[in-house]
Amino acid sequence: MMKAQTAVEINEVLANRRSPRSLDAAAVLSKEDLLAILEAARWAPSAHNGQPWRFFVGHRGDETFSQILDSLVSFNQGWAHRASVLIVVAGVHTREDGTPNKGYLYDCGLAVAQMVVETHHRGLVAHQMTGFDATKAGENLGVDPSLTPIAVIAIGRQAPAELLQGAMLERENAPRERKALEEIVVKGLPN
Numbered sequence: 001m002m003k004a005q006t007a008v009e010i011n012e013v014l015a016n017r018r019s020p021r022s023l024d025a026a027a028v029l030s031k032e033d034l035l036a037i038l039e040a041a042r043w044a045p046s047a048h049n050g051q052p053w054r055f056f057v058g059h060r061g062d063e064t065f066s067q068i069l070d071s072l073v074s075f076n077q078g079w080a081h082r083a084s085v086l087i088v089v090a091g092v093h094t095r096e097d098g099t100p101n102k103g104y105l106y107d108c109g110l111a112v113a114q115m116v117v118e119t120h121h122r123g124l125v126a127h128q129m130t131g132f133d134a135t136k137a138g139e140n141l142g143v144d145p146s147l148t149p150i151a152v153i154a155i156g157r158q159a160p161a162e163l164l165q166g167a168m169l170e171r172e173n174a175p176r177e178r179k180a181l182e183e184i185v186v187k188g189l190p191n
Contacts, residue, residue, distance in 0.1 A: 002018070002175065002176055003016055004016070004017075004176050004178070007180075007181055013120050013121050014117070016120065017117070017120045018125065018176065019125070019126070019127040019128065020125050020127060020161075020172060021079040021080075021127060021164060021168055021171070021172055022079070022082075022158060022159045022160060022161050022162075022163045022164050022168075022172055023082040023083050023084070023125070023154065023156040023157065023158065023159055024082065024084075024156060024157040024158070024159040025060075025081075025082035025159075027084050027156050027157035028060075029059070029084040029085050029124070029155060029156070033122050033124065034057070034085065034155075036118055036122065037115050037118050037119050037124075037155065038055065038057075038115070039118075040114040040117065040118035041053060041055070041112065041114050041115040041118075042111075043114065044107070044110040044111035044113070044114045045107075045110055046103075046107040046110065046111075047103045047106075047107060050092070050095070050101065050104075051107070051111075052091045052092035052093075052101055052104040052107050052108060053091060053092075053107065053111040053112075054089075054090045054091070054092065054147055055087050055088070055089060055090075056068065056087065056090065056141050056143070057085060057086075057087050058085065058086045058087070058088075059084070059085055060081075060082075060083060060084055060085070060086075064086075064141065065085075065086050067140035068086040068087075068088055068137060068140070068141070068152060069081055069086060070136065070140055071088075071132045071133050071134075071136040071137035071140055071152070072129065072131065072132045072133075072152060073131040073132060073133075075131060075168075076129050076131045076132065076152075078168065079168060080127075080129070080152075080154045082156065082159070083127075083154035083155060083156045084124075084155055084156040084157065085154070085155045085156070086152060086153070086155075087152065087153045087155065088137050088141060088143075088149050088151075088152055089108055089111075089112055089149070089150045089151045089152070089153065090138075090143055090147040090148060090149045090150060091104040091105060091107070091108040091147065091148050091150050092104060092147060093146070093147070093148045094146065104148075105150065108150055108151075112128060112151065112153065115153065116128065116153075119155055123157075124155060124156065124157055124158075125156060125157070125158045126153055126154065126155050127153070128151050128152070128153050129151060129152045129153070130150075130151050130152075132149075132151075132152050134148070134149040134150075137149045137152070161173055
């Protein structure tokens with residue numbers, strides 16, 4: 001695994017985290033690992049402690065997994081079928097009083113971030129996707145209209161990149177790059 005070339009030292013899990021597509025089709029996520037990953041998400045911060053995230057978890061080979069896989073764009077279907085688990089992240093877009101929950105996407109993102117860190121901490125990998133049909137996912141899974149499907153996460157054990165071909169293989173082997181701090185910090189970057 002290639003460590004990120006960071007401007008300063010950061011947490012090892014964050015520095016080593018990647019979103020690979022090459023996954024071991026024989027790997028099975030243990031109950032303990034999956035519960036810990038979901039528990040990490042449960043403890044994410046949220047505005048007014050609203051916890052607007054909801055997860056639809058499919059295990060490779062079950063109906064929920066097939067329903068989620070069916071909602072992915074073809075590029076993502078080409079590799080995600082090897083994941084141990086596929087998770088649809090959905091968010092509660094209104095507050096209990098019926099007003100719009102303007103921060104639900106932010107809060108769901110925090111939950112997913114914690115989920116991803118815990119996944120990598122456990123020696124597994126996670127790949128988040130917005131390349132899916134949210135309407136189809138909602139229909140396939142019977143998602144309540146109070147929820148908006150936001151993303152899909154594939155979780156599993158990383159396999160050799162050579163299992164992939166073409167553009168997928170190129171992306172898998174590409175160096176990790178991010179914009180420089182000077183490009184993303186508009187004001188207040190220390191000298």
